[in-house]
Amino acid sequence: MRLAMRRQQDVWPLFFLIFLLVSPVVSRAESLLILASPSVQIPLEGLARAFEAIHPAVSVELAFERGFDLRRTIAQVENRGVLAAEARPIHLVAPGDDELVTRLAQKQYVWSETRTPYATRQLVLVVPESLVDAPTSFASLALDSRWRIAVADPLVTELGLETAACLESLGIAVAVADRRAVAGDARGVLDRVLRGDADMGILFGPDALQEQEHIRVAAVAPEAHHHPRIYSMAMVRSCPDRMLCRDFLSFVYTLPAQALLKQLGYGIPQEAFARE
Known part of the structure; x- marks a missing residue:
């Protein structure tokens, strides 16, 4: 009787090992x-x-x-x-x-x-999708006095502050000063362009995607005049x-x-x- 019990005890570890080997492994991600x-x-x-x-x-x-x-x-x-x-x-x-x-x-x-x-995170110039003769660079904003440009307020937004610094670095801040349509934030810049209050606007790249069906990126600010985040x-x-x-x-x-x-x-x- 004792021999049978001992043999049974010896078999259990072997049975458990075989069970582990043949059981399906549940993979965890x-x-x-x-x-x-x-x-x-x-x-x-x-x-x-x-x-x-x-x-x-x-x-x-x-x-x-x-x-x-x-x-x-x-x-x-x-x-x-x-x-x-x-x-x-x-x-x-x-x-x-x-x-x-x-x-x-x-x-x-x-x-x-x-x-x-x-x-x-770059500064980009956005224009309505329908605008044909769009500027191809930030510097070209100074070439046509008819263009009205939507920008964020530099006193209350980081976008506005970086926009102002970029225009100043490019040497065109004075040339476009009277043509700026100042908005409270990025959404305001988009709205001014979409409503026709401005011909174009300056935004951070990711913000431009909010209305990608209606606007497109015409130019990216040169890194020599804007240090992107x-x-x-x-x-x-x-x-x-x-x-x-x-x-x-x-x-x-x-x-x-x-x-x-x-x-x-x-x-x-x-x-x-x-x-x-």
Whole structure:
């Protein structure tokens, strides 16, 4: 009797091992979490879905916090050394302000060598889709005194401030001063162009997509006279899967990713061209 029981006990571990070997393996998608600013939600969502399309075993998740809160969250995670039980492991960080990436690198919260500029926010000149003789550059705005130009108020908006600085740098601020139709924000610039109160308007590239069926981009501000905002992301030092992070960072420099960003109204940083 005892011998039978002993044999039965010896069989159970073997049976359990065989069960594990022949049982179907339930695959779980790898998760990649990006902590980002709300201002870059649209391009990051586009990149995330595109990455998932070619990596079906990966789920890219996005969490959004504004500048100070984002920095505090990263600091808490890194200073703790280990994550709290309720916390999610963060792989990448993508602030809306590139300067914040610099500060995070200085604090050694992110790996500075993984810093990846992936998009730029450019100033663009938009015209109605029906306008035939549209200007082909910002400088040409000074050539025709009949053109009325919708611009954002430089006293209350970042768009207006950057527009004014660009026109000043081009040396045409005085020439167009009397032809400006000042609006309160980007939506106001669009409305003035659509209503015919202005022949054209100056916007950030992504804002122009709001009415892409009715307006088109006629020119992009030259970088010599306008420094576009650069958006970067970097790997958090406590990233749990560095290989997966590097795969995503490499992906944003691929031609499909760049084409997607251009469709969303963003420019491509020079660093991207240097890595091609």
